[in-house]
Amino acid sequence: MRRLKLASAGESHGPLEIAILSGIPAGLPLLEEQVDRDLGRRQRGYGRGGRQQIEQDRVRFQAGVRRGVTTGAPLALLVENRDHANWSATMGSAPSAEPDPRPVTVPRPGHADLSGMAKYGFADARDVLERSSARETVSRVAAGAVAKALLASLGTRIAGRVVAIGGIADEHSVDLLDPLSIDWEQVEASDLGLASPGLEERVRARIDEARAVGVSLGGIFEIWAWDLCPGLGGYATMQERLDGRLGGALLGIPAVKGVEFGAGFAVAAASGDEVHDALYPDSVGGVRRRTNRAGGLEGGMTNGAPLVVRAAMKPIPTMTSPLPSIDVNTRASASAHRERSDVEAVPAARVVGEAMVALILADAYLEKFGGDRLVDTLAALEHYRLRVEERGLWPRS
Numbered sequence: 001m002r003r004l005k006l007a008s009a010g011e012s013h014g015p016l017e018i019a020i021l022s023g024i025p026a027g028l029p030l031l032e033e034q035v036d037r038d039l040g041r042r043q044r045g046y047g048r049g050g051r052q053q054i055e056q057d058r059v060r061f062q063a064g065v066r067r068g069v070t071t072g073a074p075l076a077l078l079v080e081n082r083d084h085a086n087w088s089a090t091m092g093s094a095p096s097a098e099p100d101p102r103p104v105t106v107p108r109p110g111h112a113d114l115s116g117m118a119k120y121g122f123a124d125a126r127d128v129l130e131r132s133s134a135r136e137t138v139s140r141v142a143a144g145a146v147a148k149a150l151l152a153s154l155g156t157r158i159a160g161r162v163v164a165i166g167g168i169a170d171e172h173s174v175d176l177l178d179p180l181s182i183d184w185e186q187v188e189a190s191d192l193g194l195a196s197p198g199l200e201e202r203v204r205a206r207i208d209e210a211r212a213v214g215v216s217l218g219g220i221f222e223i224w225a226w227d228l229c230p231g232l233g234g235y236a237t238m239q240e241r242l243d244g245r246l247g248g249a250l251l252g253i254p255a256v257k258g259v260e261f262g263a264g265f266a267v268a269a270a271s272g273d274e275v276h277d278a279l280y281p282d283s284v285g286g287v288r289r290r291t292n293r294a295g296g297l298e299g300g301m302t303n304g305a306p307l308v309v310r311a312a313m314k315p316i317p318t319m320t321s322p323l324p325s326i327d328v329n330t331r332a333s334a335s336a337h338r339e340r341s342d343v344e345a346v347p348a349a350r351v352v353g354e355a356m357v358a359l360i361l362a363d364a365y366l367e368k369f370g371g372d373r374l375v376d377t378l379a380a381l382e383h384y385r386l387r388v389e390e391r392g393l394w395p396r397s
Contacts, residue, residue, distance in 0.1 A: 004363040008139035011130035013087035019077040019139035026072030027374040035059040035145040045347035046191045047207040077142040105329045108336040110317030134254045137352045144355020147362035158225045160350040162193035165219035166206040170196045176292035179226045193347035211343045214321025218314045219346035223357045230304035232364040241300030249356040250311045258312040262295025286392035304395040
């Protein structure tokens with residue numbers, strides 16, 4: 001049975017970000033340009049900081065791809081950190097008698113600094129923040145782009161949008177059964193990732209206000225996946241449940257504090273007849289739904305409807321008007337450490353969210369259908385489709 005496994009390494013100001021992705025079948029056409037597209041999308045966004053002006057993220061395939069096609073061996077994906085040239089004295093791996101020019105002894109509230117120092121016994125939070133930085137998500141986006149390519153070959157598409165920044169929400173009505181009720185071209189044209197262009201002026205003004213007073217903003221992004229086969233995941237054990245796997249992957253993104261599917265937390269205040277998606281016979285002997293409040297998941301499995309999942313992102317802990325903190329060396333009060341950062345990064349987090357959803361779904365497909373070569377995976381999927389459709393259990397919207 002093939003399963004995806006992702007390992008990554010790299011520090012924010014180190015020389016490289018590296019992802020090793022194993023489990024991708026042989027025979028998948030794959031170009032560096034496909035990965036670069038998502039790396040570029042991750043760097044965009046109104047409210048991003050100066051780091052994005054330095055980096056121009058591009059991937060280099062180091063293993064697992066030959067002449068534009070995957071070989072079935074682990075993929076090694078490498079992205080250089082151009083900013084490392086400015087940090088070599090601090091981030092060098094060789095011993096040095098010179099003092100570190102950039103030690104960090106004042107942790108930032110809301111970041112991993114203080115807990116990481118306690119966990120590993122560090123006197124310098126630099127050893128924590130370099131890896132806990134969201135720069136690490138470069139590796140996830142690179143690997144996620146590969147997973148997206150695999151899913152596209154299986155007929156599944158993934159896209160994400162921003163639905164709120166700084167308390168300003170996109171309240172345009174969307175049909176959760178119809179991904180094309182969202183203008184995805186508009187989303188990609190917007191440097192805020194918004195589907196409603198009428199909101200952009202208000203959101204930009206909110207970001208400018210936050211920048212002026214030195215604070216950061218959070219928001220909500222939404223990920224869609226559609227043309228999914230029903231039955232991915234499982235109900236028999238908690239480890240199989242796809243909503244748990246997706247929720248864990250999204251909550252593992254730095255600054256994400258909450259996840260909901262479909263109608264989300266609103267279902268807690270509703271009655272069952274207002275929540276569950278009734279089934280109806282269709283004209284050809286199958287079943288269909290008229291609603292998708294479940295967001296495409298029932299009993300820990302995909303049900304054939306579009307997957308719709310939202311994630312709430314807190315404001316970034318690094319601010320130009322820092323919160324009160326303490327110097328861990330002197331125990332004296334101090335202002336929290338300041339590091340170059342963004343005012344908000346919700347559009348970028350959306351791209352990371354797409355990557356994580358893609359990795360989980362691609363793993364679920366390989367878990368169910370296997371295949372050392374892509375044609376074998378496709379053949380198993382088609383066999384399953386015919387069996388399920390014959391019984392009328394492949395739901396139609």
